[in-house]
Amino acid sequence: MATPSPQISVALFSEDPLSLSGIQTLLRPRPEIDLLHREEQQQAQVAVVVEHTIGDDVLVTLRRIQRSDCSRIVLVAEDVNGIQLAKITECGVTGLVMRSEVTPEHVVNVIETVAHGGGHLPSGLLGDLLGEIGRLQRQRVRPNGFPSIGLTDREIQVLRLCSEGHSTSEIADELKYSERTIKNILHALMERFQFRNRSQAVAYAIRMGLF
Incomplete structure (x- = not known):
């Protein structure tokens, strides 16, 4: 059988x-x-x-x-x-x-x-x-061959941790920054790209294949 x-x-x-x-x-x-x-x-x-x-x-x-x-x-x-x-x-x-x-x-x-x-x-x-x-x-690539993404390495790290569900305080602990610094990074990013919320910022990074 x-x-x-x-x-x-x-x-x-x-x-x-x-x-x-x-x-x-x-x-x-x-x-x-x-x-x-x-x-x-x-x-x-x-x-x-x-x-x-x-x-x-x-x-x-x-x-x-x-x-x-x-x-x-x-x-x-x-x-x-x-x-x-x-x-x-x-x-x-x-x-x-x-x-x-x-x-x-x-x-x-x-x-x-x-x-x-x-x-x-x-x-x-x-x-x-x-x-x-x-x-x-x-x-994603400009005529001169450089990526046109617009996120810094630090911003990418923060968004990666956001995508994994970490809170602001947990992200601060992980990256060895103050919680205020993390909030400032996210606020500056939202202002620069006119994102409505963190989820939209994370989705943008995902679409760009950053993590």
């Missing part, structure tokens, strides 16, 4: 309770999938993130997951354009499922592909991704 394949441990993430409930209902009966409880999420082989739209808050969530032990990410989303596709790829997404294509078989197949080191994009989106990556590369 054939030995059954081991289950793939999966952590689920969504800001929408209905979406979270829906993906749980879809995956729970599947024998290939072991759905983990919230306190076990760090042990997951694959993280499945379900969102309607891809905003800065979603990019921050994806980057946080990418930096955890669970680095393989499948995103289920309503619609994704070329710009968003490049952003989520930078944030570690290797499997993308459009909501219109969601079936138990398809989602499980993408999870299995990602768990074994592969990737999945909906048909027709690869060209969009390659085109956007090329555009971003041209945009």
